[in-house]
Amino acid sequence: MLACIADPHGSEPRGERPPKVWDETLPWWDDTRAQLRRAFDGGPETPAQMPFPCYEANLGAWARRQAHEAAVHRVDAELAGERDATTFDTAFAADGVDEALSMIIHRRSADWSALGASGTVLVHAEDARRLWSLTLTPGQPPALTGPAEPDVTLSGGADAVYKRLWRRPADVSITGDATLLDPLETP
Known part of the structure; x- marks a missing residue:
């Protein structure tokens, strides 16, 4: 997502890949998460490349898409664990x-x-x-x-x-x- 923010009008969002060495992965993730939090401080209208043409190219659209993606996968995890699915x-x-x-x-x-x-x-x-x-x-x-x-x-x-x-x-x-x-x- 950071690549989509850095190049909001690009056509190929290619972000940095996580390190292959496990001991480097958590620090990389913490740094990336902190960068994303700072980016989202810019507000929902901040331009960001969106690979789906029917969405607006901004952080608000990314937040919406990711919220629903995570919600559906949460239901999947709960059902796989034979638990009642969350009621949204x-x-x-x-x-x-x-x-x-x-x-x-x-x-x-x-x-x-x-x-x-x-x-x-x-x-x-x-x-x-x-x-x-x-x-x-x-x-x-x-x-x-x-x-x-x-x-x-x-x-x-x-x-x-x-x-x-x-x-x-x-x-x-x-x-x-x-x-x-x-x-x-x-x-």
Whole structure:
């Protein structure tokens, strides 16, 4: 990430690799962490190269992306340890749903020509009082659209919808043609 901050308009983020000698790794990590903390003191609008074109190229976008990446992997670790998965704060989970539907699914496939699904999907994070409506058109990526009569509705608490979109166990309600949710699955 330090390389992305140092060269915010570059095209190839290549950062320093950790030392190969174990005794040098922890001091390197501590120094790198301190540099990152200082960099984040610049605020969310600080320019930073972002390898995903649908995100703004700044530290705020990096923080958002990394927060959701870490959250999903936390759920994975808890489930692997046969523990109950963390329940995320409603606002955070709703933001994760928004990120998955507005940005992540578009990274899933560079070639949408094989998408044959057609219809409207309504995603409802009930406790967050947020709705997302997506239109599926054969050969094109899903598009966020205004309200329409859905062919399938995915609903539940923001935490459950967030986890379901990331293909983790979740208590959600699905009404309609559930196969229309397949193109919305995250990578």
